[in-house]
Amino acid sequence: MKTRDKNRTSDAIVVGGGLIGLATAWELREAGAxxxxxxxxxxxxxxxxxxxxxxxxxxxxxxxxxELLAMNLKSRExxxxxxxxxxxxxxxDTGYRNCGALHVALDRDExxxxxxxxxxxxxxxxxxxxxxxxxxxxxxxxxxxxxxGAVLVEEDAVVDPRALVEALxxxxxxxxxxxxISEATGLVLEGDRVIGVxxxxxxxxxxxxxxxxxxxxxxxxxxxxxxxxxxxPVKGQVVELGGDPEDPACQRIxxxxxxxxxxxxxxxxxxxxxxEEMGFDQxxxxxxxxxxxxxxxxxxxxxxxxEFLGATAGLRPGTPDNLPVIGRTEIEGLILATGHYRNxxxxxxxxxxxxxxxxxxxxxxxxxxxxxxxxxxxE
Amino acid sequence: xxxxxxxxxAEIAEGSTISDLIGLVAGDRIPADRHGVAVAxxxxxxPRSQWDGISPSAGAEVEVVAAIQGGSGQWELGxxxxxxxxxxxxxxxxxxxAMESALALSGTEIITVALRRLDPEAQGSxxxxxxxxxxxxxxxxxxxxxxxxxxKTAKLAREAFGTEWIKLEVIxxxxxxxxxxxxxxxxxxxxxxxxxxxxxxxxxxxxLAARLEAAGCAAVMPLGAPIGSGAGIRNPxxxxxxxxxxxxxxxxxxxxxxxSDATLAMELGCAAVLLASAVSRAxxxxxxxxxxxxxxxxxxxxxxxxxxxxxLYAEASTPDEGFPGLG
Numbered sequence: 001m002k003t004r005d006k007n008r009t010s011d012a013i014v015v016g017g018g019l020i021g022l023a024t025a026w027e028l029r030e031a032g033a034x035x036x037x038x039x040x041x042x043x044x045x046x047x048x049x050x051x052x053x054x055x056x057x058x059x060x061x062x063x064x065x066x067e068l069l070a071m072n073l074k075s076r077e078x079x080x081x082x083x084x085x086x087x088x089x090x091x092x093d094t095g096y097r098n099c100g101a102l103h104v105a106l107d108r109d110e111x112x113x114x115x116x117x118x119x120x121x122x123x124x125x126x127x128x129x130x131x132x133x134x135x136x137x138x139x140x141x142x143x144x145x146x147x148x149g150a151v152l153v154e155e156d157a158v159v160d161p162r163a164l165v166e167a168l169x170x171x172x173x174x175x176x177x178x179x180x181i182s183e184a185t186g187l188v189l190e191g192d193r194v195i196g197v198x199x200x201x202x203x204x205x206x207x208x209x210x211x212x213x214x215x216x217x218x219x220x221x222x223x224x225x226x227x228x229x230x231x232x233p234v235k236g237q238v239v240e241l242g243g244d245p246e247d248p249a250c251q252r253i254x255x256x257x258x259x260x261x262x263x264x265x266x267x268x269x270x271x272x273x274x275x276e277e278m279g280f281d282q283x284x285x286x287x288x289x290x291x292x293x294x295x296x297x298x299x300x301x302x303x304x305x306x307e308f309l310g311a312t313a314g315l316r317p318g319t320p321d322n323l324p325v326i327g328r329t330e331i332e333g334l335i336l337a338t339g340h341y342r343n344x345x346x347x348x349x350x351x352x353x354x355x356x357x358x359x360x361x362x363x364x365x366x367x368x369x370x371x372x373x374x375x376x377x378x379e
Numbered sequence: 380x381x382x383x384x385x386x387x388x389a390e391i392a393e394g395s396t397i398s399d400l401i402g403l404v405a406g407d408r409i410p411a412d413r414h415g416v417a418v419a420x421x422x423x424x425x426p427r428s429q430w431d432g433i434s435p436s437a438g439a440e441v442e443v444v445a446a447i448q449g450g451s452g453q454w455e456l457g458x459x460x461x462x463x464x465x466x467x468x469x470x471x472x473x474x475x476x477a478m479e480s481a482l483a484l485s486g487t488e489i490i491t492v493a494l495r496r497l498d499p500e501a502q503g504s505x506x507x508x509x510x511x512x513x514x515x516x517x518x519x520x521x522x523x524x525x526x527x528x529x530x531k532t533a534k535l536a537r538e539a540f541g542t543e544w545i546k547l548e549v550i551x552x553x554x555x556x557x558x559x560x561x562x563x564x565x566x567x568x569x570x571x572x573x574x575x576x577x578x579x580x581x582x583x584x585x586x587l588a589a590r591l592e593a594a595g596c597a598a599v600m601p602l603g604a605p606i607g608s609g610a611g612i613r614n615p616x617x618x619x620x621x622x623x624x625x626x627x628x629x630x631x632x633x634x635x636x637x638x639s640d641a642t643l644a645m646e647l648g649c650a651a652v653l654l655a656s657a658v659s660r661a662x663x664x665x666x667x668x669x670x671x672x673x674x675x676x677x678x679x680x681x682x683x684x685x686x687x688x689x690x691l692y693a694e695a696s697t698p699d700e701g702f703p704g705l706g
Contacts, residue, residue, distance in 0.1 A: 062473055063662045109608075120662075218503050232503035277505050279498040287522075321476040 009205035010034040012359060013197050015184045015222075016212035017043035019051075019161055020337050020344060022168040023352035024210050026086070029175045031356045036204055037172070038197060040183035044165030046214045050238055050314030051345045052262040052270040053164070054253055055079055056156035058126045059101045060342070061117065067369035068323055069124065072343060074366045075350035076155070082349040083159065083167075089174060092167040095160025095265055101253035102131075102140055103151040106298055110257050111148040118151045128153045140250050142302045158253055158262050161345050180204070184222040193332040197222070208333045208359045215280075215315035217325070217338040229325040230375055231339045233280050233315035236273040237288035239296075241306035243267040249302045259295035261303070268309065271296045275342075282313045316341050326351055326370040328358060335359065336372050380437040397430040397441070404443045418443050427513045454650050456628050457544060457576040457597045463488045464645065465675045466517070466630065468655025469497075469505055471607075477664050479508045485658065485668035490514045491546050493521040494536045517578070519546035524559070526566035533570055545570060546600070547579040556606040558582050564590055571595035580632050583613070585620040592627050599625055600632035600653060603644065607656045609636025612643055622648035638667075638674035645678025646686075 012028050014021045017039025025035045037043070054060070057072030083096040105111035121128040128151050136150035137143060143150075172179065180201070188196035188203055196205040213220045217231035243249050245267035254261040262270045271292045289311050296303045318341045319325060325339035337355050340347050354367040364371065381390055384400060391400065397418050418425045419442040420435055435441055453460045467487045472478035482490065490509055497505055509516060518536035523529040526549060533545040549566050551559035558581055570577045577596045581587055588599040601621055604610035611634060612618060622629045628650035635641050635654040644652045652675050661667035 064473060064477065064664075230503055277497045279500060279504070281498060318475075320474060320479075322474040 008036075008202065009196075010036045011206065012036075012208045012210060013038060013204055013206040014210045014212060015197060016214060016338075017179055018046050018212060018214050018344075019044060019048040019165055019168070019348050020214070020340065020351055021210070021212035022165060022172065023082075023348040024212060024337055024355045025172055025177050026168055026175075027352040027356040028210075028359065029172070029177050031360055033356075033359065035172075035177045036206070037177065037179040038182055038184055038199060038204065039179055040181070042181065043169055043179055044162065047236075047314045047316055047344055048161045048165050050236060050273075050312045051161045052238060052260065052272045053095065053159040053161045053345050054101075054156070054260065054262055055159060055346050056101055056153070056253065057346065058121055058128055058153045059103055059151075059156045059253070059255060061121055061124070061126070063120060065322060066124075068343070071323075071350060071367060071370065072346055075347045076157070078349035078353065079157065079159070079346075082352075083164065086164070086167045086171050090167050090170040092163070092170060093265065094164040094167050096157065096164075097159075097263075097265065098155075098157045099252045099263065100152065100154040101156035101255060102136060102143075103153065103255040104136065104143055104299055105148045105150065106144060106146065106256055107148055113257060114149070114151055121151075121153075126153075127155055140252060140254065142249055142300050143254065144299060144301055156253060159345060160264055164345075164348075184220075186222050187224065187331070187334065189331065192330070194334045206333075208335065210335045210337055210355055210359075212337045214338060214344075215317040217317055217336070224331065227329040227331055227334060227336070227372070229336055229339055229372055230320055231317045231325065232277075232319075234318040234341065235276040235278045235281060235313055236316055236342075237276075237284055237292065237311060237313045238270055238272040239289055239292045239311045240309040241269050241271065241303055242309045243269060243306045249300060249306065254299055256295060256299045259292055259299060261296055261300055269303070269306065271303070280315065282315060284311045284313050288313070316344070320375070323374075324351065324367070324370045325372050326354060326367045327364055327372050329372055339370075382435050382438065383440040385442055391435075394434050397425055397433050397435070400435070400441055401430070401443050416443065428510060454628065456630075456650070457578075461488055461651075462486075463672075463675075464651040464679055465641075465671055466491065466651055466653040467658065468653070469493075469509070471656050471659035472664065473659075475505065475508050478505070478659070479512065481658055481664040481668040482508070482512055482514070484665055484672065486672045488515055489517050491517040491519045491653065491655075494518050494532055494539060495522045500539075516540050516542060517544050517546050518542065519580075520548050520566075521550075523549055524551075524562075525549070526562045526569065529562070529566040530569050530573075533566075533575060534573075537575070543574060544576045545578065547577050547596075558602075560584070560587050563587075564594065567591055567596055568594045578630070583617040583621070585617055585624060588621045588629075589624055592625055596627065598628040598630050598650070600630045602633040603631050603640065604634030606633045608634055609657060610634055611636055611640040612647070615643065615647055618644070618647045618649070635671075638670040641671055641674040642678035642681070645675055646682050648682055651675070 011033035012035050014025045014037045017037050025037050028035045057076045083094045105114040131150045133147050182199040182201045184197050186198040187194050194209045196203050215233040274288045317339050319339040325336050463486045465487045466489045469492045518540050520529040520532040529549045549559050549562040551557050567577050567579050578598045579591050579596050580600050583601040591599050603612035630651045631644035631649045632653040635657045641652045658664050658667045
């Protein structure tokens, strides 16, 4: 009854065509596996479309998350080679730039908070340094003159997630990886081993299945309940402004306590992002845009002169401890790669490489702390 | 069928739930709101959330106990009695896991949540943590700038959370987040009239506090310092005056930065302390939650104990003449 022709059988199926899924397909192919990607709408239409693409393991550091820092740093280290290969193979620009980041304190209160984070960064041996107002404005003349100080992180970088998705699509197509637009409706099991994925268009057979469904992971009906990870959607809104590439509003990622501004090579900037526990709601709201624009204007008054290109909302896949969920499950051959919360773009290379490694029989290594089994003790 | 209820044989209807059994236990031992009640079924504690779902089978042994019965440790708010004098906010935690762990350690029983920033129906979210910990949800009107907006938000919260309780916040501007007194009073009057249990976040102004109480608020919640500032209690004299005049509980809301601030609030005679950032944004939220729990208890005990008056000159604790003091 079920079709099992050769076209529909591959070494691995990746369910979910967001950046995590596409990058994983890329690395699997790199490792020599035949791969099919199943995407239910269009590739990169979820969180990847909304993300600002900050590659900022240092600037985004918070207290009490050393495992996440280690994973972020590892992935940051992999980024140049990861995008380098995609760019050289496709001739497309992913917008990856080693631009650095400047975290700005706009008043005395923010200065106290920023210094606290800088001390945390330095206690981990990370490279960040305090700049006085003049020095900060020498680097970024556009920022508000009334700042109290800033922290410069030279190693933080940026990528354009939409451009990266496009480049990966081209690269995967060039490498003979098919992206099927079809929705997974169930797994095909043989004992406790997965041998394929069911879709309305028929069954796709595979030796391994990677589940990369993003924010839907916690409710994905095609995943058996016992392997569904505790992932919830966390809404984020961003605003996109257009500017002159010859005279960019800023050179680096700019951050304040309540907003960040990520530059694009074509002169655009992305203002982000709200963090809202609103379930699967993806509405763009007046309040959300107002807050982003107000805070961006406080930081970089020039934004007032930029063209309003649009505002979007997306859903980050959040987990109880902010670490992603990457690893093997109870079902043999089924691997989870989701729960990346605010770090999905940054963590794509380490996730992709590690998942390809797991399928090849390797140990988890860099993503060990992301194991899906860590939640089992809870219930 | 027959079961054992608190060590004695009891005849109950088939399908009776744990909730039904609590009703069978003598009323004077169990508070009407069933607060501070714990139930064990065959030696295993049954979470509050399952009281309506579990029906003991014949021969089961059920223990219903009121954890703390009456006692001087409890306090009243909105017609219910509470054990913990620490009320927490839900904002600012790094992760759900950090939130769950710190809240559990704080011993808090009431948590305030912003309806505007949270979908109560969302799965696997802040709400799940709150349910898991069995906390009482106090919705708030954070982000409202007018009385009209606050009243509307309170009504939405009543629908969404199924509670008449509301922490009323009407903010004057987004830089200071200080209350807008005229709008606050207007909203309080309207919500009290509509049957809400209104807990207003107010300035440290004794006159405004008195007006809010007169309007029928169930408590007054003066700020120690602006929200999130961690600046402590900037005007302890005004907090003392508010406490002295109030017939309703005074809850110190906002400004707590560290444990001594919370202790001071309780020493001044507040019934409870409400805080969020001091714990959620501490480097180690678990440790700060524990500190706050003890700080509130210490301050309350010190207030009850009656402190010695301050003197200018020394007074030896061991007198020069007669016997050494015993105590």
